[in-house]
Amino acid sequence: MNDKERFQSVVQPHLTDAYALARWLTGNAVDAEDVxxxxxxxxxxxxxxxNGGNARAWVxxxxxxxxxxxxxxxxxxxxxxxxxxxxxxxxxxxxxxxVLSAKTDAARVEAxxxxxxxxxxxxxxxREVHExxxxxxxxxxxxxxxxxxxxxxRSRNRxxxxxxxxxxxxxx
Amino acid sequence: xxxxxxxxxxLLLNAYLDGELSPAEVLTIEQKLAIDPTLANAxxxxxxxxxxxxxxxPRMTPPPGLAARVDxxxxxxxxxxxxxxxxxxxLIVAAGIGSSATFVAMRDAALDPTAGAVAAAHVRAxxxxxxxxxxSSDRHTVKPWFNGRIPQAPVVVDLxxxxxxxxxxxxxxxxxxxxxxxxFRHRQHLISVTAVxxxxxxxxxxxxxxxDGYRLVSWSRDGVTYWAVSDIEASDLEAFGQAFRAxxxxxx
Numbered sequence: 151m152n153d154k155e156r157f158q159s160v161v162q163p164h165l166t167d168a169y170a171l172a173r174w175l176t177g178n179a180v181d182a183e184d185v186x187x188x189x190x191x192x193x194x195x196x197x198x199x200x201n202g203g204n205a206r207a208w209v210x211x212x213x214x215x216x217x218x219x220x221x222x223x224x225x226x227x228x229x230x231x232x233x234x235x236x237x238x239x240x241x242x243x244x245x246x247x248x249v250l251s252a253k254t255d256a257a258r259v260e261a262x263x264x265x266x267x268x269x270x271x272x273x274x275x276x277r278e279v280h281e282x283x284x285x286x287x288x289x290x291x292x293x294x295x296x297x298x299x300x301x302x303x304r305s306r307n308r309x310x311x312x313x314x315x316x317x318x319x320x321x322x
Numbered sequence: 323x324x325x326x327x328x329x330x331x332x333l334l335l336n337a338y339l340d341g342e343l344s345p346a347e348v349l350t351i352e353q354k355l356a357i358d359p360t361l362a363n364a365x366x367x368x369x370x371x372x373x374x375x376x377x378x379x380p381r382m383t384p385p386p387g388l389a390a391r392v393d394x395x396x397x398x399x400x401x402x403x404x405x406x407x408x409x410x411x412x413l414i415v416a417a418g419i420g421s422s423a424t425f426v427a428m429r430d431a432a433l434d435p436t437a438g439a440v441a442a443a444h445v446r447a448x449x450x451x452x453x454x455x456x457x458s459s460d461r462h463t464v465k466p467w468f469n470g471r472i473p474q475a476p477v478v479v480d481l482x483x484x485x486x487x488x489x490x491x492x493x494x495x496x497x498x499x500x501x502x503x504x505x506f507r508h509r510q511h512l513i514s515v516t517a518v519x520x521x522x523x524x525x526x527x528x529x530x531x532x533x534d535g536y537r538l539v540s541w542s543r544d545g546v547t548y549w550a551v552s553d554i555e556a557s558d559l560e561a562f563g564q565a566f567r568a569x570x571x572x573x574x
Contacts, residue, residue, distance in 0.1 A: 157396055163535040165392065166553060169384035183388060187395050194396040206555070259378035277340065278375050279382075281509055284342050300329075303336045310371055 153197050160200055161193045164209040167280055171210055174275040175217040177264055181224075189216040204286060211290045214272055221268075262312045266305055273298060274305035324367065325360050335361065339368050379510075383448075389534065436496055436518055436549070437540070441533045443494040443503065444514040444551040453512055454490030454505045464491045468502050476502040476517040476546075479569035486513065486562055506562070513552040513562055520547040528563050530556060539563040543570070 161168075168189060172182035189212045193200075200208055266274060276287045288295045327335065337343050338351050355362050447453040456467040461478040468475040471493055480488065486506040494503045496518055503516040520542045527541030537559050539550045550563050 154396065159532070162389065162392075163532065163537070163553070165389055165535055166384055169388060170382035173382040179385070182382075183385065183391075186384070186388060187392055190392045191395055255374070256378035256380070259375055260380060263375070278372070279379060279510075284337070284340065299333045299337060302340070303332050306336065306368060306371055309375075310367055313371070313374070 153194065156197050156200075157190075157194045160197065160205045161190060161209055164206045165190075167206060168209055168213045170279055171213050171272075171275060172217050174263070174279065175214065175268075175272060176221060181220065185213065185217045185220050188220065189213040192216060204289075206280075207282065207286045207289050210276065210280065210282075211292075214290055218268065258313060259309075262309050265312070266308060270301050270305040270308065273301040274309075277302055324363065327361065327364055331361060332364070335365055335368060339365070339372065376510075436547070437531055437538055438533060439496045440494070440514075440516045440518070440549040441536050441538060441551055443496070443516065444512075444536060447492060447494075447503075447505070447514065448512065452490075453492070453514075454503075455492040457490040459488045461488055464488060464504065467491060468493075472500050472502055476504060477570045477573065478504060479566060479573060481506060481562075481565050481569055484565045484569075486565065508552070508554055508558065508562065511552055511554045513550055513554065513559070515566065516549045516551070518547045518549065520545050528560065528567075530560065532556075541567065543567070 165186065168186050169182055172185040172189070173179060176182050176185055189209075193209060193212050196212070263271065263274065273287060273291060276282045276290055282290065284295050284298050287298045291298065293301075326332075334343070334347070334351055338348065343351065355365060456464060458464050458467075459482070461480050465475050465478040468491060476491075478488070478491075482488065486508050489505040489507045489512065491505065492503050493500050494516055495501070496516070499519065501516055501518050503514050506513045506515065522542070523545040525541075525543050527547075528539050529541070531538040531540070536551055536553055537556050539559050539562075541548055541563065548563075548566070550559060550566065552559055552562075554562075
């Protein structure tokens with residue numbers, strides 16, 4: 151099997167996943183498409199390094215790295231994910247206007263996830279959108295499982311803080 | 323009411339929510355949940371957040387041209403996205419997805435336009451506002467719906483307990499033959515099961531194919547070939563096929 155065929159069997163089946171992750175990380179459809187294309191090129195060039203493990207995790211790892219590189223190059227305010235747990239204190243929590251002004255609960259939830267810091271958003275999205283296990287998330291984000299656990303807990307605390315409890319919504 | 327938890331308790335609770343605890347740990351935390359209202363309240367909040375997120379997540383479907391664009395970018399042969407007959411002949415791949423239970427078919431897919439047509443019907447359904455014509459999780463609603471629309475109503479099985487609730491049914495046209503398709507959910511994914519009249523009456527399969535990112539498992543029984551199509555992992559689709567066959571055997 152040549153590289154093209156290998157690429158088609160390893161990478162192509164996960165294009166939908168790749169696009170969804172890129173879309174959540176970059177926040178818009180145009181950048182997401184560029185990121186996926188760039189990530190696919192990298193995957194194609196690196197297909198020899200794919201060791202036959204979990205193809206989806208391998209593809210998502212490349213997409214995530216590509217997305218962060220992409221944002222670092224094209225945006226001023228990007229914060230690369232940090233490994234230490236104290237780097238994202240609740241004090242820098244900003245309730246985005248989008249969350250408050252969103253008309254539907256679904257739009258509020260989407261805006262709140264989009265407003266998670268980069269180090270938390272990717273972890274949360276890999277868990278809730280892609281439904282990866284902790285081990286796979288650790289592999290994709292390149293951190294220990296303990297860090298994955300604490301990032302997930304902090305993501306959820308943040309979302310609960312921003313969104314409030316669902317049952318309170320009707321009183322607002 | 324919403325008191326902060328100790329950090330280790332909080333991580334444990336999240337891991338419990340995510341199904342990442344060992345059976346012994348599950349037992350321990352369930353005992354704690356039963357007697358600790360603070361912990362129980364925190365878990366209710368986490369669960370309701372999860373449900374809320376699941377209900378809110380938009381489907382981030384890639385634009386239709388993306389696969390072709392990626393193909394061009396890597397210099398692969400440019401393929402029209404929905405030219406399924408050609409794709410069926412050109413994109414059959416089998417590496418790395420073999421398993422003991424499944425014969426990985428490479429040879430006949432090029433000769434078998436049904437595989438391409440079934441995959442095309444699944445994709446077309448995903449792009450439609452609703453992937454089915456009759457929406458119901460009740461097989462006693464879905465099965466009668468097919469009567470009168472097609473010559474023979476399909477075997478409709480209940481796989482909700484196995485994690486595949488029924489979502490509905492639709493009629494696909496394979497070649498010129500209208501055939502029944504059942505739609506099951508698995509997490510956020512959909513699985514279409516299309517029942518096509520088979521040429522022979524024997525029992526064959528299961529066989530796994532892959533067409534442009536979609537996986538197909540097919541098997542034949544009593545003169546009908548069943549095609550399960552989805553974008554879930556090959557092993558998950560095989561497990562679904564096994565559950566379907568087991569339930570079909572019981573109901574016949």
